[in-house]
Amino acid sequence: MPSCGVVDSANASVVVAALSPDEAKIAAAGDALFKSNCAQCHAVNEVVVGPALAGITKRRPISWLIPWVKNSSKVVASGDDYAVALFNKFNKQQMPSFNLSDKEINSLMVYIIWAEGQSPQVAVN
């Protein structure tokens, strides 16, 4: 969604101001990681190739999200009910494995939580 860049940055100053400086830094790192690794298949507020990621930290604990991002097929192969159902729902399309640290995955989640708050603007655009 190229048009969102403008909206996002206009909003960012408002929302990021509500985050502590540390949180804003983490969210910015997550934003960069998201753009380079995830955005080809995911958006926060709409389904692309994979599911919309808004609300993900409410659907799944971080103890699930970290191994999932590192190697989702391993989680599916373990027989995890949620993972198997999701994998089937998305036509058994495999998400790639990512060589990211726990800290990087955490910052991705902070970014997603921040970006969830952008949904009305993203939806309009």
Ligand code: HEC
């Ligand atoms: C090539 C496409 C692709 C890329 C790139 C990708 N994903 Fe996915 N992702 C998927 C698909 C497809 C699913 C649905 C599950 C499945 O089919 O395995 C998914 C599922 C997920 C889920 C579970 C969502 C839910 O609603 O439970 C999370 C979390 C997730 N991806 C995070 C990420 C993150 C973070 C990145 C970047 C580091 C990323 N994905 C990169 C395709 C992708």
